[in-house]
Amino acid sequence: MRDLIDIMELSAEEIDGLIKTALDIIANPGKYAESCKRKKLATLFFEPSTRTRLSFEAAMLELGGSVIGFSDAACSSASKGESVADTARVIECYADIIAMRHPKEGAPLVAARNVDIPVINAGDGGHNHxxxxxxxxxxxxxxxxxxxxxxxxxxxxxxxxxxxxxxxxxxxxxxxxxxxxxxxxxxxxxxxxxxxxxxxxxxxxxxxxxxxxxxxxxxxxxxxxxxxxxxxxxxxxxxxxxxxxxxxxxxxxxxxxxxxxxxxxxxxxxxxxxxxxxxxxxxxxVRNGKYMRMALILKLLEVKI
Amino acid sequence: MIIGQIKDGIVLDHITAGKSIEIYEILGLGKLDCTVAMIQNADSAKMGKKDIIKVGKVIDLDFTVLGYIDPGITVNVIRDGKLFKREHLTLPEKVTGIIRCRNPRCVSSCEQELVQEFRLTDPEKKIYRCVYCDSEAPSIINK
The missing domain is CATH 3.40.50.1370 (Aspartate/ornithine carbamoyltransferase)
Incomplete structure (x- = not known):
């Protein structure tokens, strides 16, 4: 199972493939409406975000999956001093894929190294998005x-x-x-x-x-x-x-x-x-972001249409 | 100055002149219970001046640390007074637990027990970057 931490982990061919999938989603949304049924996306947002979090959530919902998560570090165990690694290990027990935003650069990589489910970097400090x-x-x-x-x-x-x-x-x-x-x-x-x-x-x-x-x-x-x-x-x-x-x-x-x-x-x-x-x-x-996140979730969850 | 040959041990040759004390400290050679000789500013046809360290015992060396600190070093392992093995060090691809990332925004600044890890991104300029935040590592000794 792969993660997406840095855009350079995707080859140009893979990016072209995601664009192709996104264009197909735009043209045939019904075809994908239940493609992630019974799959759960965990949105772990340790830093405020409206667009990216809602985009991920909308993407998963439009694929027929469901969403759990938090949108503020104060609502997570991080406020009690829990490490990123431990938070990720706990969430892995509940979800099939993680989208993480964190103010500390490299936090999604730490999460990805500690779980077997795919982790998507939804923004880490001033580093990558x-x-x-x-x-x-x-x-x-x-x-x-x-x-x-x-x-x-x-x-x-x-x-x-x-x-x-x-x-x-x-x-x-x-x-x-x-x-x-x-x-x-x-x-x-x-x-x-x-x-x-x-x-x-x-x-x-x-x-x-x-x-x-x-x-x-x-x-x-x-x-x-x-x-x-x-x-x-x-x-x-x-x-x-x-x-x-x-x-x-x-x-x-x-x-x-x-x-x-x-x-x-x-x-x-x-x-x-x-x-x-x-x-x-x-x-x-903004709209295109949702389609590409849908394409990415499908790819990382290895969903065949 | 005469420093005798060793029967069993290690000779670190071609150390950049002036760096032997730092290497002595980083490798913890002061804690060994055997003879350790440090030669500074020895004449070298290749380098002009060089340092040499002789250790009177075969010890486990962290070649990654050594390669990171001074990649030009030659490690000679001596057994029964003869050269048993010679290693020419190179810059390691990955360095863990030696240097700390200085970026306060890096997850390694706060994540519990996270091992610091750097990867070689530019062998020519000897540049290492933090695997977490891509910040450049503090300059290495023989940079």
Missing amino acids: PTQTLADLLTIYREKGRVDNLTIGLCGDLKFGRTVHSLISAMSRYTGVKFVLISPEELRVPRYIVTDVLEARGIEYEETSDLDAALPKLDVLYMTRVQKERFFNEQDYLRLKDSYILTAEKMKTAPEKMIVMHPLPRVNEISVAVDEDPRACYFKQ
Whole structure:
């Protein structure tokens, strides 16, 4: 039984397979309605989340399975000092698959190493968020018709933005992909992403702090929120939080076929006026996330349709 | 300076000059009840200067630790005054329980009895990363 802790554990072929399954789910939802009957998903959310948790729950329910879990560490035995390993071992007695979000980086790996059922990383601190990447990839595929030969601008908090790290790693396996990394100096993408992923694979990239200059050359603009919860120092957060705001005015300089993505929640980095722009895809991303999580659950539970 | 040959024991050769004291401490050689000789700044055709440690007894060595600390070391095992085995160390793929992850956000900073584990991600630059959070390990001695 496999887990999904890091998006790189999935080969490009496996990701293509998940996209294919998700597209089939979209086209034929009835075919999958009872595919996980009598299977239970445990959503272990040690950190607040609305979208991801509900997306996992909706995904499992639409597959005919059921859901148990908690959405706040205070409601779990972690508040009594229980280790991640022990929590996972206990949950394994009740559930067939685990989706875990945890503020500590690597916590889902600890869980996966201690249980025999599949564990899905639903976000670990500022580290990885592979199922968001699956949602992103399906969105790019559906909107652009391909996931290769694209110039992707990533904007905002590229340091702590785990969705950004996973997306760069995943996209860097496709040919002809270029990255424009747009952030303040303090929130640049971690060096290991640059050295181990971009430079190691010879991927074309540029680092800039100028969103306006970058916009006209992008096929995809991926905006991110500066996350208050990742800062130890509130002063730094306040100074950086409004570094980039995408407005309807700015969108006038963007290519006609560029799409705007955001893992959500947004605070004010995308003006509400942009929502009406047909290039805004962030709510489509949410829906796509559910389909990809459905495809992933089917794969990890080895359900044959 | 003359340090006699050993009959049965281990010679750690080609230690980076100046590192023998750290290796002596990390391997706990001070706790042994046999002769231990440490030679610093010996002439070396290959390295210019090198350190050597001679241990008058065949002991179990953690090659992973040794390879991590100073991958250029040669380990010579001597039996009956003759070279019995020679090992050229390399950087280990995985290092457990030697270094601590410095990332306060890493699960290894708080999870009970979790063994610290690092994997070699860049052999050329000798970079190890935490398997849990991908943070780079503190620089190794012979980096």
